[in-house]
Every structure is written in C-alpha cells, then in structure tokens.
Amino acid sequence: MKIVANYSPSIELKHLDEILFCPTQTSRHGVMPFEDMLPALNSIKAKKVLVWDILMVQKDFDTAKAFIEKIDIQLFDAIRVQDLGALEYLKVHFPHIPVQFNAETGYHNAKSLAALCESHDKLEKIIVSLELSKTKLSEIMQVLDKYSVRFEIMVIGPLLLFYTPRSLLSPHFNKNADGFITVTGKSEETPHKGFRIIENQHGTFMFHPKDHLLLDYLDEIEKIGIKDIRVDSNDLYKNAVDYINNRDPKDLEKIKTSRPHIKGYFNVNKSDALFSKLKNKHFLKKEDGFVGEVLSSQKESYLAIKILKDGLKIGAPIRIVTPEGKEKRVTIKKLWNSRGDKLQSSTKGSLAFIDFVKGVSKRSFVYNNQRP
Secondary structure, three states, X not given: OEEEEEOOOOOOOOOOXXXXXXXXXXXXXXXXXXXXXXXXXXXXXXXXXXXXXXXXXXHHHHHHHHHHHHOOHHHOOEEEEOOHHHHHHHHHHOOOOOEEEEOOOOOOOHHHHHHHHHHXXXXXXXXXXXXXXXXXXXXXXXXXXXXXXEEEEEEEEOOEEEEEOOOOOOOOOOOOOOOOEEXXXXXXXXXXXXXXXXXXXXXXXXXXXXXXXXXXXXXHHHHHOOOEEEEOOOOOHHHHXXXXXXXXXXXXXXXXXXXXXXXXXXXXXXXXXXHHHHHOHHHHOOOOOEEEEEEEEEOOOEEEEEEXXXXXXXXXXXXXXXXXXXXXXXXXXXXXXXXXOEOOEOOOOOEXXXXXXXXXXXXXXXXXXXXX
16 A cells, blocks of 8 residues: 655655645645755655645636646646646646546545546546545445555545635634634534634635544455545654554554544444434434524523423423434422423423533433333
C-alpha cells in the first residue's frame, strides 16, 4: 500500500510515497503560501501532488486559474482537484499532467465514479467517500476494476462534516494573526457538542468532534482494491506511519488513547442503524403510557414537554427516549407550567416543565410507564 500525506516541515517525509502540497492559494486547508514550499519542491524525490480543492465561485475560479498558469506546473507529478470545472480546465489547458479527483463528497455509486474515470484520459486516482461501507466499496471496486485508476481513502484524520465558501464566523469573531477563526460548536437539537468550526480565506468548515480512524482495517481496505491510504494527522503522523509499516499494536494503541476516534461508515453503515431506530416502536408507534414530546432542553434548568396524551404528576416514574434511541429513567420531583406555577399534575394539551435530565434533547419522547 502507498502512504499519502500532506507536506509539512514538522513531519518526516522519507516513508511517504506521495506528498500533497496544499498552498493557501488553492487548498482549502492550506497554511503555507506556495512560495514557502519551493525549497521542498525542489528537493523532495517522492511523488509531488498540487492540491486544488477549494469550492469556487467564478471570481475564485479565475484567481485560481491565474495562479496555476503562473507557477511552474512541471514541479508537480499530478494535480488533485474537487471541482468539476477545475477538472475540465486541466483537461483542456494542461492535458499532459495526471489528475486526481477528490470524490469524498457527493459520489456514492459506481456510475458516478465510472463517469469520472471516463471524463479525463489523464485521471490517475479517485479519493473515495468516507460515507461508503466496505460492502458498498467492494461492489464499486468490482465495477471500476476495468479502469486503470487507483483509489485512495483517508485512514486517519479529521472528519469534515460541512464546508461552505461563505464566511460564517467573521461577522461574530475576530480572526487571529494567521487569518483563521477557530471555535467549538454544539447542536441545539441533540446532546452532541465539541464540533470544531474553522474559518479561513476559503470559507467555513465544521468537523466531527472525533477523528476518523480506519487503521484497524488496512488488510480489508487493500483486499477491496484500495491501494493508497492517506494519513491526515500531523501530531499522530509518526505513530500512524510506524503502524502501517510495522503493524505494531503498541503504535495503534497510542493513537487510540490519544483522543476519541470513530470508524465511521466503513465497518457498519450507521445510517441503517439510524433508520432502524426511526422505524421502531419508540418513534412511530407511540406505545402505552405515551405522554408527549420534549420541545426544549435547557441545560441545568428544565425540560419543556408538550403533553399530547397522558398527563404527568409529581412522584411518577417516567421514561424518556432520545432521538438516538437512548433511554433515561427518572422520577418527577418538580412540575410547573409556563408561568412558573407549581403543579401536582398536567393535562393533555398543556406545556409542562420538569427538572433538566442530562442527555435528553429536543424531540425526545416521554412515557409514564417504566418498563423493566
């Protein structure tokens, strides 16, 4: 398997087969201008790839084209793009240079990936989506086996959930000296929190609180037909590369204990599990004892419950089922209405308040019965 990673002066490059150069001019996560990368470009012997993966309106596209036309493109062995316009531009104006396409978002079936394979004679690699299970990836690889295209998947690194070219944070926060804004966000509808949100010159990005980790599945990834694996974590880079080369469990354990990680969709398609929860009796068959739905959850303060059927009363045990299917069991110690008046019980159609319950979010269902 070939190891791919972003260029950084802080990491050792000798074990890499392919190095991604991410200048601020064309890369959404770039932290170095192209000019500062020139010494390394002239000295590194491994395969060198220019990353051009920003989302672009026409003005940005024109700026990026001007940059591509200005630099010595022969310094690179390939260019990695994510925009179909960029792919077509390279096909017309630089038909000799190999191209890699980042299909991590929006390409979830064999037909769309086959269309990419047929779109450019110099397409040498496709970076596959992290939202595909190993079963689905295996099916896709079998269909695409006839094309002379390599495939890559990220095996460790931050999991991007959302990217827009718009500046969503700068109206509310000041940029640091490097032109970045970094904050932490949480969901208003679920208990989930710790989402890392970053804004730079190319837009706003939101990442999952946990990093993505597939190092446990290297043999399965290779068996499927994916031969290139990307290490997207500078601080865990050495441990990751050592594990890939030596398969020493100690290196993997260091990674796993460094911070929380998730396996994403590779081993189990979690959307299937979610739909199972959405279809089960917790959510669709409002079973015996159903009281109502949580309309608001104010941390350390209250739960606001819309009473849709049976009422609540002081001292009664209740069961709360979250949108994720988790159950919380509590006994009502205090009950009040929207005016703050204390209640002994509530009635159908009213809005009732009880003490906050940790882990319960908006859209949770409330039941009077306590099942064993």
